[in-house]
């Protein structure tokens with residue numbers, strides 16, 4: 001019978017040696033870092049790492065250990081790189097582009113653009129974030145909103161980015177990558193649909209219901225209980241409300257927000273008719289300036305990787321190693337490159353935090369392309 005304690009004592013002895021050797025190795029890597037600081041040579045040397053892994057594979061006597069020893073040394077070199085990035089940043093050699101901070105967003109003296117029409121959920125998000133009296137205008141598409149921020153006709157745009165039921169808004173993610181605009185705030189809005197009719201209408205009068213396809217889908221159960229109604233898709237929930245007013249027909253109703261009822265003078269025939277009472281949309285506030293609120297606690301970045309095993313794992317390891325809490329990851333196909341993806345990652349932290357700086361330095365050096373999208 002083997003004695004577990006005895007084996008563990010031997011393991012402890014091996015680990016003591018490993019820890020001492022690890023320290024010796026890191027001390028040498030520190031010297032390499034000093035050399036790289038002086039010469040400006042990049043930390044990540046892919047060729048050297050490949051040679052190293054092949055070399056250590058030759059050093060093991062049992063073939064079964066090749067895989068393990070390669071993995072061990074790739075982790076050792078990964079940690080060595082992260083230590084070097086930290087030293088380089090401490091030396092003032094940052095890869096960060098300049099940015100400004102502000103105490104707060106001046107919500108009184110700004111112009112805000114949103115996509116849609118008054119009463120739409122973007123309009124509600126805008127009012128919630130900037131206040132009722134905000135100076136604003138609306139445009140037809142998300143791209144128009146990004147353009148208005150880019151050319152300065154609006155200081156900020158309010159754009160829906162994720163919904164708790166239906167997921168990411170693909171187009172907004174793609175626009176964030178395309179434009180040099182930055183996220184400086186976010187606003188969550190609980191999406192609560194109501195059935196809106198003309199002031200003279202009663203539920204028993206309704207024959208036709210207008211809404212955005214999402215609005216119809218999110219109220220499927222309610223609509224199933226009124227199968228005699230005819231459902232018709234429209235561009236927008238608020239546009240549907242506007243149509244009910246324009247057609248002035250008591251048999252027509254819209255599924256939209258109560259805010260839309262107020263804006264268009266409609267009557268709420270039934271409120272909270274959505275199937276899930278946890279339906280929430282996250283909106284982002286976007287600016288063309290790299291100016292972030294002091295103490296902002298969430299970062300959004302976007303990066304591309306090679307289509308190689310472990311590439312994503314390696315990039316995310318910078319977030320883990322620097323003890324940052326990743327809250328979201330999404331991927332989108334890269335246009336023109338079949339089956340290659342770009343990743344959007346949210347993690348908690350401020351652009352001035354040392355661990356954020358070190359993680360970004362590592363990702364910037366090791367990703368094909370890193371784009372910093374905001375701090376809010």
Ligand SMILES: O=C(O)C(=O)C[C@]1(C(=O)O)C=C[C@@H](O)C=C1
Pocket residue numbers: 029032033043044045046048049052076077080081
């Ligand atoms: O040899 C170097 O250039 C180092 O920076 C050291 C080291 C290592 O730890 O072995 C780390 C990173 C490089 O990608 C390659 C090797």
